[in-house]
Amino acid sequence: MNEMQNSKPCRKDLLMQIGHASFAVDDVKLYLDTHPRDQEALDYFYEHNKKRNQLLKEYAKYYGPLTVDTAVPSCSDRWNWINEPWPWQEGGC
Amino acid sequence: MQNCRNNNPYMRRANCGCGNNNNSCNSNSCMANNDGRNPSMAVPVYRERSGCSDRDDALDGMPIAMAYVPWQSWRHIYEAGKGFHRGTIFEELDLPFKGKGGCNV
Numbered sequence: 001m002n003e004m005q006n007s008k009p010c011r012k013d014l015l016m017q018i019g020h021a022s023f024a025v026d027d028v029k030l031y032l033d034t035h036p037r038d039q040e041a042l043d044y045f046y047e048h049n050k051k052r053n054q055l056l057k058e059y060a061k062y063y064g065p066l067t068v069d070t071a072v073p074s075c076s077d078r079w080n081w082i083n084e085p086w087p088w089q090e091g092g093c
Numbered sequence: 094m095q096n097c098r099n100n101n102p103y104m105r106r107a108n109c110g111c112g113n114n115n116n117s118c119n120s121n122s123c124m125a126n127n128d129g130r131n132p133s134m135a136v137p138v139y140r141e142r143s144g145c146s147d148r149d150d151a152l153d154g155m156p157i158a159m160a161y162v163p164w165q166s167w168r169h170i171y172e173a174g175k176g177f178h179r180g181t182i183f184e185e186l187d188l189p190f191k192g193k194g195g196c197n198v
Contacts, residue, residue: 024173027182031165040167048173 014059018066021052 028045035041060070064084071081169184176182 020173020177023177024182027176031167031183034165035167038167044167044170 008062011063018055021048024048025052
């Protein structure tokens with residue numbers, strides 16, 4: 001993470017990590033629906049959800065918000081939502 | 094249709110499964126006969142010998158439309174990246190799809 005703070009992280013890498021963390025969170029959510037007291041699953045959820053939120057903030061910092069949750073004032077001094085590549089567009093590094 | 098039989102030991106309650114407990118399930122619409130007056134009507138017999146019906150069925154005799162799902166345990170969890178690529182974080186659910194099984198052997 002320190003490395004990311006010093007240089008602009010690769011957009012593709014960030015998106016990939018966000019995808020991995022998001023999928024893990026979604027899958028463990030399904031498990032928790034039927035096992036709400038499973039501590040290991042809860043730990044897994046919190047760990048990956050925290051990581052996902054960190055990655056989303058990191059992405060927003062350099063490339064703009066992916067979701068409205070990270071569309072915070074610190075991201076930019078203007079509204080950049082439509083300036084970012086759409087999901088079907090190549091992000092590139 | 095077979096749910097109309099009330100002599101099934103696997104059924105939790107001795108009703109007909111038709112949605113009520115009155116004698117309406119003795120009607121012809123249910124095809125089953127609860128008191129054995131017409132044994133030939135008790136079980137629908139499928140005489141077509143094609144498709145799946147001509148295969149040996151290890152579950153022959155068991156009640157139809159009954160299924161089970163074993164309780165899943167938290168174990169053999171993939172690392173997030175692998176889970177993403179495999180479509181599940183659970184190794185136990187990472188099963189090959191071969192486009193066969195059932196009738197498509």
